[in-house]
Amino acid sequence: MTIVDKTLTEDEDSKRWGPRGTAGATFAGLLEFENVSKRFGRTAAVMDVSLKLHPGEIACLLGPSGCGKTTLLRIAAGIEKPDLGRLLFDGQEMAGPSRFVPPERRNIGLMFQDFALFPHLSILDNVAFGLRNLPRKEAHTIALHALERVGLASYAANFPHHLSGGEQQRVALARAVVPRPQVMLMDEPFSGLDQRLRESVRAETLTLLRETRASCLLVTHDPVEAMGLADRIFLMRQGRLIQAGTPEELYRKPADAAAARFFSDTNEIRGRLTGAAVDTPLGLFPAPPYASGQTAIVMVRPQGIKRARQGEGIEGFVTETRFQGDDVKCTVIFQGIEEPLTALIDSRSAPVKGQAAWFTIDQEHVFVFEFGSAAPIS
Incomplete structure (x- = not known):
């Protein structure tokens, strides 16, 4: 050879x-x-x-x-x-x-x-x-x-x-x-x-x-x-x-919050467990019954934040956008949440930087865990 x-x-x-x-x-x-x-x-x-x-x-x-x-x-x-x-x-x-x-x-x-x-x-x-x-x-x-x-x-x-x-x-x-x-x-x-x-x-x-x-x-x-x-x-x-x-x-x-973080980026906000739901500025998310007043961590994947029609869902202010091909990575400020959240929005319906837009949350990309615990709540 x-x-x-x-x-x-x-x-x-x-x-x-x-x-x-x-x-x-x-x-x-x-x-x-x-x-x-x-x-x-x-x-x-x-x-x-x-x-x-x-x-x-x-x-x-x-x-x-x-x-x-x-x-x-x-x-x-x-x-x-x-x-x-x-x-x-x-x-x-x-x-x-x-x-x-x-x-x-x-x-x-x-x-x-x-x-x-x-x-x-x-x-x-x-x-x-x-x-x-x-x-x-x-x-x-x-x-x-x-x-x-x-x-x-x-x-x-x-x-x-x-x-x-x-x-x-x-x-x-x-x-x-x-x-x-x-x-x-x-x-x-x-x-x-x-x-x-x-x-x-x-x-x-x-x-x-x-x-x-x-x-x-x-x-x-x-x-x-x-x-x-x-x-x-x-x-x-x-x-x-x-x-x-x-x-x-x-x-x-995912078995716990760390497992959820390992498989994808997440937005994390705190909420109060009230009966069978967790109350957050993004709305109520279902959870098994826990004592009222107990703190929970709600994790929302960026792809779980969807663009909605005007006047529907939750209003947020878009401070930054980054084009990534099929998606646009958006930084959004919501009332009642100190840190801005990250959203991945289809590039065909992405909001404009510097303007308000409306959003909904896809429950499939939401996970709720007891704050400070690895045990899942939902």
Whole structure:
């Protein structure tokens, strides 16, 4: 094969996915964490986490930096041992009080954000690295098919430094899936790519994962990425599992105020609970019965503030507008609320800066929580 010397730019790379075959399927595995805890010195990285990754499921461990999601992934990979609890793979204990199975015996594929390609090996040899138990010719045939699937068969003789970031990411993906693992573990694999390339590579990765049918547990701090990829999301905070469910469940029914903030921007105002409603300057919002006079926090997503006809809804004064394509980001002052609120209004009906306008509130984008408490009220 002839070495291709040209290194593609990130933008060119996104257009160069060549002819691709179909990835080989595997038998997906069931991965279970049972009351897993892990400490590093005085720091509790993971505390009593229990969750299941079902066969063929793509799930995301989502949360801010330091919340314990990567530690869970490393425990699943066999890089770390849990202090308490057990890790089960298809019902068999991989790590726990009585057993520890090393990484190479877990039939798990690993993919990290730095790609971890071997610089001294060709692209073909990098992909074939996990097939060392096969004859060299057979391993290269299988590896070449994997490269074909990710559109890089013509680069098989090149070395990693000849490739762009997006191409290296696809090589790492091919290497991870070529042994046909039952479970794929991915640690923020798209974080090193620019936004436009990230979206295209993410879509191709999802297609490949569906084809291989492997169970996949992916770590990310990006809620948009999690909602776009996952069948289920496990939301982590300070070493604990806060909420688990489908992307729609977590977006529409956040477990607490912090979870609501994590999935989108919010406007937050205080109100008084009076019976089954919360009284605010924006109006009454339904809530379960609580003692009269109790303070609540009402969270309204910017897209929940809608433009209304003149004289309908609530009047507000528009102090700022920012065109964002389909939407206009508006800063609006409402009577009785100290801080201005942010609204995302369809650009075809956006109000004019420096003028009064009328607005309504979409209840679908409103969440009510007891002030100072993580417990949801609605």
